[in-house]
Amino acid sequence: MGKGMRTVKILAGLTGALIALLAVALFAVWLWVNPNDYKGRVEAAVKDATGRDLDLKGDIKLSVFPWVALELGPASLGNPPGFPAEPFLAFNHAAVRVSLFGLMERRLSTGRISLDGLDVRLLKNAQGVGNWQNFGKPRSPAAPAGSQSAGLPPQIAGIEITNGRVSYPGFTLEKINLAAGAVGAGDVPISLSLEADRGVAGERLTLNAKVDLHADSELKAIKLMAVNLSGLVARAGTESPVHWELTAPTIDVDLNAETIEVPEFAASYSSAHLTGKLQASKILDDLAVTGSVTLAPVVLKELAPRLGIALPKTRDPRALAQFAASSDFSYDAGGVRFNQLAVTLDDTHLKGDLAATGVPKVLKFDLTVDQIDVDRYLSPETPPAAPAPKAEPKTASGAPAMGSQLPDAQGTLVLGSVHFAPLDLSNVRLTLGSQSGVVHLYPVLAQIDGGSYSGNVTLDLRDATPALSLDEHLNGIDVARLMAGTSYKGKVSGRGTLNLKATAHGAQLPAVLATLNGHFDANLADGALEGVDVGYELSLAQALLKRSPEPARSSPARTKFDAFKLSAEIANGVAKISDLTISSPALRVTGGGSANLGNKAIDIQLLASVQSVPGTSVADIPLKVTGTYPDPTVRPDIEALAKAQVKQKLQDVLKKNLGGLFGK
Numbered sequence: 001m002g003k004g005m006r007t008v009k010i011l012a013g014l015t016g017a018l019i020a021l022l023a024v025a026l027f028a029v030w031l032w033v034n035p036n037d038y039k040g041r042v043e044a045a046v047k048d049a050t051g052r053d054l055d056l057k058g059d060i061k062l063s064v065f066p067w068v069a070l071e072l073g074p075a076s077l078g079n080p081p082g083f084p085a086e087p088f089l090a091f092n093h094a095a096v097r098v099s100l101f102g103l104m105e106r107r108l109s110t111g112r113i114s115l116d117g118l119d120v121r122l123l124k125n126a127q128g129v130g131n132w133q134n135f136g137k138p139r140s141p142a143a144p145a146g147s148q149s150a151g152l153p154p155q156i157a158g159i160e161i162t163n164g165r166v167s168y169p170g171f172t173l174e175k176i177n178l179a180a181g182a183v184g185a186g187d188v189p190i191s192l193s194l195e196a197d198r199g200v201a202g203e204r205l206t207l208n209a210k211v212d213l214h215a216d217s218e219l220k221a222i223k224l225m226a227v228n229l230s231g232l233v234a235r236a237g238t239e240s241p242v243h244w245e246l247t248a249p250t251i252d253v254d255l256n257a258e259t260i261e262v263p264e265f266a267a268s269y270s271s272a273h274l275t276g277k278l279q280a281s282k283i284l285d286d287l288a289v290t291g292s293v294t295l296a297p298v299v300l301k302e303l304a305p306r307l308g309i310a311l312p313k314t315r316d317p318r319a320l321a322q323f324a325a326s327s328d329f330s331y332d333a334g335g336v337r338f339n340q341l342a343v344t345l346d347d348t349h350l351k352g353d354l355a356a357t358g359v360p361k362v363l364k365f366d367l368t369v370d371q372i373d374v375d376r377y378l379s380p381e382t383p384p385a386a387p388a389p390k391a392e393p394k395t396a397s398g399a400p401a402m403g404s405q406l407p408d409a410q411g412t413l414v415l416g417s418v419h420f421a422p423l424d425l426s427n428v429r430l431t432l433g434s435q436s437g438v439v440h441l442y443p444v445l446a447q448i449d450g451g452s453y454s455g456n457v458t459l460d461l462r463d464a465t466p467a468l469s470l471d472e473h474l475n476g477i478d479v480a481r482l483m484a485g486t487s488y489k490g491k492v493s494g495r496g497t498l499n500l501k502a503t504a505h506g507a508q509l510p511a512v513l514a515t516l517n518g519h520f521d522a523n524l525a526d527g528a529l530e531g532v533d534v535g536y537e538l539s540l541a542q543a544l545l546k547r548s549p550e551p552a553r554s555s556p557a558r559t560k561f562d563a564f565k566l567s568a569e570i571a572n573g574v575a576k577i578s579d580l581t582i583s584s585p586a587l588r589v590t591g592g593g594s595a596n597l598g599n600k601a602i603d604i605q606l607l608a609s610v611q612s613v614p615g616t617s618v619a620d621i622p623l624k625v626t627g628t629y630p631d632p633t634v635r636p637d638i639e640a641l642a643k644a645q646v647k648q649k650l651q652d653v654l655k656k657n658l659g660g661l662f663g664k
Contacts, residue, residue: 036059036060039056039060042054042056043055043056046077050077051080051081052077052078052079052080052088053077053078054075054076054077054078055075055076055077055078055087056072056075057073057074057075057076058072058073058074058075058093059072060072069095069096069097069111070095070096070097071093071094071095072093072094072095073091073092073093073094073116073117074090074091074092074093074117075090075091075094076089076090076091077089077090079123079131080131080134082125082129083123083125083131084123086121087119087121088120088121088131088132089118089119089120089121090117090118090119091115091116091117091118091119092116092117092163093114093115093116093117094114094115094116095112095113095114096111096113096114097111097112111156111157111158112156112157112158112159112160113156113158113159113160114159114160114161114162115160115161115162115164116161116162116163117162117163117164118161118163118164118165118176119164119165119167120164120165120166120167121167122166122167122168123168123169124169156182156183157182158179158180158181158182158183159178159179159180159183160178160179160180161176161177161178161179162177163175163176163177164176164177164178164194170198170199171196171197171198171199172196172197172198172199173194173195173196174194174195174197175193175194175195176192176193176194177192177193177194178190178191178192179191179192180213186214187212187213187214187225188212188213188214188215189210189211189212189213190209190210190211190212190213191208191209191210192207192208192209193206193207193208193209194206194207195207200236201236202234202235202236202237202238203234203235203236204232204233204234204241205231205232205233205234206231206232206241207229207230207231208229208230208231209228209229209230210226210227210228211224211225211226211227211228212224212225212226213225219255220254220255220256221252221253221254221255221256222252222253222254222255223250223251223252223253224248224250224251224252224253225249225250226249227246227247227248227249227250227251228245228246228247229245229246229247230243230244230245230246231243231244231245232244233269235306235307235308236308237308238305238306238308242269242270242306243268243269243270244267244268244269244270245266245267245268246265246266246267247265247266247267248262248264248265248266249263249264250262250263253283255284257281258281258282258283258284258285259279259280259281259283260278260279260280260283261278261279261280262277262278262279262291263277264277265277265278269306269307270302270303270306271298271299271302271303271306272295272296272298272303273295273296273298274293274294274295274296275293275294275296276291276292276293276294277291277292278290278291278292279291286332286333287331287332287333288330288331288332288333289329289330289331289332290328290329290330290331291328291329291330292326292327292328292329293326293327293329294325294326295323295324295325295326296324297322297323297324297344298322298323298324299321299322299323300320300321300322300323300345301320301321303323304320312379313379313380314376314377314378314379314380315375315376315377315378315379315380315381316373316375316376316377318346318376319346319376319377320345320346320377321346322344322345322346323343323344323345324343324344325341325342325343325344326340326341326342327339327340327341327342328340334357334358335355335356335357335358335361336355336356336357337353337354337355337356337357338353338354338355339353340353341353341354341367346376347371348369348370348371348372349369349370349371350367350368350369351367351368352365352366352367352368353365353366353367354367356407360408361407361408362407362408362409362410363407363408363409363410363411363434364409364410364411365409365411365412365413366411366412367411367412367413367414368413368414368415368416369413369414369415369416370415370416370417371415371416371417371418372415372417372418372419373418373419374418374419374420374421375419375420375421406434406437406439406461407434408434408435408436409432409433409434410432410433410434410435411431411432412429412430412431412432413428413429413430413432414428414429414430415428415429415430416428418446421484422481422482422484423448423449423481423482424448424449425446425447425448425453426446426447426448427445427446427447428444428445428446429443429444429445429446430444430445431443431444436462437460437461437462438458438459438460438461438462439457439458439459439460439461440457440458440459441455441456441457441458441459442455442456442457442458443455443456444456444457448474448477448478448482449477449478449481450476450478451474451475451476451477451478451495452474452475452476453472453473453474453475453477454472454473454475455470455471455472455473456469456470456471456472457469457470457471457472465505465506465507465511466505466506466507467503467504467505468503468504468505468506468512469502469503470500470501470502470503470504470518471500471501472498472499472500472501473497473498473499474497474498474499475497476495476496476497477495477496477497477498478493478495479492479493479494479495479496479498479524479527480492480493480494480527488629488630490530490531491529491530491531491629491630492524492527492528492529492530492564493527493528493530494524494525494526494527494528494561494564495524495525495526495527496522496523496524496525496527496564497521497522497523497524498520498521498522499519499520499521499522500518500519500520501518501519502516502517502518502519502520502570503516503517503518504516504517510598513573513597513598514572514573514597514598515572515573516570516572516573516597517570517571517572518569518570519567519568519569519570520567520568520570520575521565521566521567521568522564522565522566522567523563523564523565524561524563524564524565525562525563525564526562527560527561527564528558528559528560528561529558529559529561529564529582530556530557530558531556531557531558531631531632532557532558532559532632532634533553533554533557533558533559533634534559534582534587534589534608534623534634536551536553536554536557559582559587560584561582561583561584561587562583562584562585563581563582563583563584564581564582565579565580565581566579566580566581567579568595570597573596573597573598574594574595574596574597575594575595575596575597576592576594577591577592577593577594577595577604578592579592580592580593580604580606586610587608587609587610588608588609589606589607589608589609589623590606590607591604591605591606591607591623592604592605593605593625595629599628600628600629600630601627601628602625602626602627602628602629602632603625603626604624604625604626605622605623605624605625606622606623606624606625606634607620607621607622607623608620608621608622608623609621621636622636623635623636624636
């Protein structure tokens, strides 16, 4: 027998002796040592290490072959000073096993680690410090380069958590069940289920997760594969929970590079389906995310109730049906951006860029809409009621102004065509600027029925009562179509120019009209006043003068004109009209008066002259217009007529008897 062979036999014998000795020692420990005798020492050591009280209520059980196994529970760990006396965490049962043979081979091989009834209660004190912070004594300085870093313990047969619970004021995760496969031997399959509750009655979220985890020994490079998250969402007021799901083939996390990459993901909620991708960088100190997302077409009326959104009733029952969207996106400390945004609502398509950037955030946009029929989305028409007059709501003293809640914004919106009430607008361009509660729309441009509109609107919301400034111009506009959607429908026709430059204050239309100050003018051609027959009123005046029978009315009542002009100065909601002129080949009407924009009352005096009426010779007949401008009443001014008749007779007498004084 050679010397080497004898050495091997000696080593084998020594190894066998050591194994036998270790087995005997462990058996002796199991036989004569009661681990419960060391509870006090363990509790004191934990107190010294963490500053928290450990309470080992249950028995500690120890086994030694073929596993060194330790079981304990129930147990709890208390909160630090300054927090309630309730435990920070507690559990019903915990168990860990280590292979005896692995220890003999200088290899740590751990069996399944199990924890049942884990209850973690997270809290913050008045200073904003969490009970999970400052856990124990400060750590020792970092280990020198080349030393072994802490990572996942090798060869763990599995980890199991059952009936777990984690709570934070207003939020609870419960029924937590976690199962992880063998750790340290390749990919680790993980399954997780839980229920989440944020304290709202009727709301509930469930999660079922399955994923394969691959990580290096230091947990610096993590790859999640076959990611599948799903569950149910229950909302208050909904009949049944809604299914949701998120899947991704891979998710790569690199803590050294501080990056996350999701090359592909798919998410669904009820009938809504999202797909996309994302990349994140600087995830530990200055998060930045880029990616893209697409929402497949969805029936909005079916999805909205699932989201707890009540859609308004629309005039067109088919409106608010189809919805789809897609966009590239990015997020960083500077803000969030949506580029190549595309949104489809029914038959309307929006494209462009949208961003909220800067400090404070400024909403920036450059959007284009191909077409929209606004009428479809208005409330259904209902028979008009007689509402009680509403006073302007009073703002409580010290209440914040509306502008304090308005984000700063700047951008342009271009619309190819817009149908609104009777108007068809095209080539609409709106430039918006909003800063510190002041909204400025300028320029606002559009083509309207062969005419054009340009506007300059400023809305100042810095005070409790909004202030409005208008500079509006309509050129070549069809007034009949302009008025068709208002209470003045069918009252006037013609094409021409309207200008308004004014200021006002108020949050509602009655207050705005009552405080309106400025100038208005109109110049119309080739139109008519509907419901007003000045020719009939002149014939009626002639009949009164001659004491002849009242003439027959024409139907419908109508006064055609070649030109209609007026200008008015508006003060506190009352328009003072000084130069109203209506003219045609056979008629000329001039006059002035007032119109109250609040109660719509009018009081206008007119002087009408017939230029050419066969068989008659009537001139300068005074007319009085009263009532409201949606429903005016025109009558001869009897008092003025009488005065004019007396004056004319006096002039005739004087001229006849004292003609020499007047010359020839």
